[in-house]
Amino acid sequence: MKHAYLDQYSDRPSPINRLDPRLKTLIFVTFIIFVILTRPNSFFVFSLYGTFVAVLILLSRVPIVFIFKRSLAVIPFVLMVGMFNLVSGREGFVLFANILIKAYLSILCLILLVTTTKFSELLRTFERLGCPKIITMIMSFMYRYIFVIEDELMKMRQAKESRSVGGSRFFHAKALANMLGTLFIRSYERAEAVYLAMCARGFDGSVKND
Numbered sequence: 598m599k600h601a602y603l604d605q606y607s608d609r610p611s612p613i614n615r616l617d618p619r620l621k622t623l624i625f626v627t628f629i630i631f632v633i634l635t636r637p638n639s640f641f642v643f644s645l646y647g648t649f650v651a652v653l654i655l656l657s658r659v660p661i662v663f664i665f666k667r668s669l670a671v672i673p674f675v676l677m678v679g680m681f682n683l684v685s686g687r688e689g690f691v692l693f694a695n696i697l698i699k700a701y702l703s704i705l706c707l708i709l710l711v712t713t714t715k716f717s718e719l720l721r722t723f724e725r726l727g728c729p730k731i732i733t734m735i736m737s738f739m740y741r742y743i744f745v746i747e748d749e750l751m752k753m754r755q756a757k758e759s760r761s762v763g764g765s766r767f768f769h770a771k772a773l774a775n776m777l778g779t780l781f782i783r784s785y786e787r788a789e790a791v792y793l794a795m796c797a798r799g800f801d802g803s804v805k806n807d
Contacts, residue, residue: 607715613657618722625710637695675700
């Protein structure tokens with residue numbers, strides 16, 4: 598199965614990729630804090646922020662289409678949160694635009710950070726910057742096994758499509774519900790098996806390199 602890895606462009610020879618991961622993380626986090634703390638009606642400042650992010654994207658040599666597609670996944674959730682402010686007239690529109698702009702600039706920074714940094718180096722950077730070890734460990738296992746779960750889902754979908762030609766919407770909805778239930782059970786069983794295997798090999802909460 599073919600997967601789209603988060604850090605598939607981290608090996609490109611660009612100034613952003615060559616930055617130290619710790620410095621890069623601090624720069625992006627500081628920038629996001631400045632974006633969040635900016636006044637809602639400071640649209641000129643937001644335009645400067647957008648220009649800065651656009652320059653970083655060009656320097657990173659990551660395809661703009663790739664970043665744009667990744668960023669679109671967050672827009673529906675931001676719109677759902679921001680639409681509740683539209684009922685307040687002009688002030689509500691300013692708040693709606695403020696939420697949309699800040700969220701989009703922040704997600705662009707996060708996408709750029711993750712895309713231009715190897716995921717293992719990013720986790721190591723989080724640990725060095727004082728992030729709780731349990732969080733980095735959960736993120737490590739999640740990234741390692743999310744593709745296994747995706748493979749399971751793709752195989753189940755392929756099996757469904759090969760065995761069901763046509764059919765009503767209710768039939769496909771029922772099959773999808775069964776697939777999700779089966780996927781949850783398989784994921785739970787796999788997690789239990791992996792945990793027992795790690796305990797049998799002396800796992801005590803830290804990853805051993807030897």
